[in-house]
Amino acid sequence: MADSTHEQWLVQIDAELDGELSLIERAALAKHLATCAHCAGARASQLEVRVALARSAGNPHAFVVPRPSIRAGTLAVWVVIALGTGLAAGWVAHGQWGGPGGGGTLEESRGTIVVH
Numbered sequence: 001m002a003d004s005t006h007e008q009w010l011v012q013i014d015a016e017l018d019g020e021l022s023l024i025e026r027a028a029l030a031k032h033l034a035t036c037a038h039c040a041g042a043r044a045s046q047l048e049v050r051v052a053l054a055r056s057a058g059n060p061h062a063f064v065v066p067r068p069s070i071r072a073g074t075l076a077v078w079v080v081i082a083l084g085t086g087l088a089a090g091w092v093a094h095g096q097w098g099g100p101g102g103g104g105t106l107e108e109s110r111g112t113i114v115v116h
């Protein structure tokens with residue numbers, strides 16, 4: 001029965017490390033951690049994960065690693081991938097259509113219009 005509440009405490013631990021818990025909630029969590037080696041261990045490994053994240057973000061002395069910054073980092077990766085894909089697509093298009101100013105097709109078509 002006690003095991004079913006561990007999931008809830010793990011959520012609380014996550015929120016606590018994000019600085020999202022109120023004092024009362026932190027007190028309740030501290031009380032549980034004092035009596036529950038399972039959750040205390042989970043909190044320690046959560047902290048280790050966050051230290052690793054902070055180190056990889058170049059900020060090992062951070063108090064917390066707010067989740068928005070983690071998301072922003074993930075977003076940046078996707079922006080780079082999207083840009084890379086866009087560049088690749090542009091490069092392919094350049095190869096197919098000669099690119100801007102490459103073939104002078106615009107001048108030719110304009111000439112055709114003028115002649116007509």
Ligand SMILES: [Zn+2]
Pocket residue numbers: 005006009032036038039040
């Ligand atoms: Zn527990």
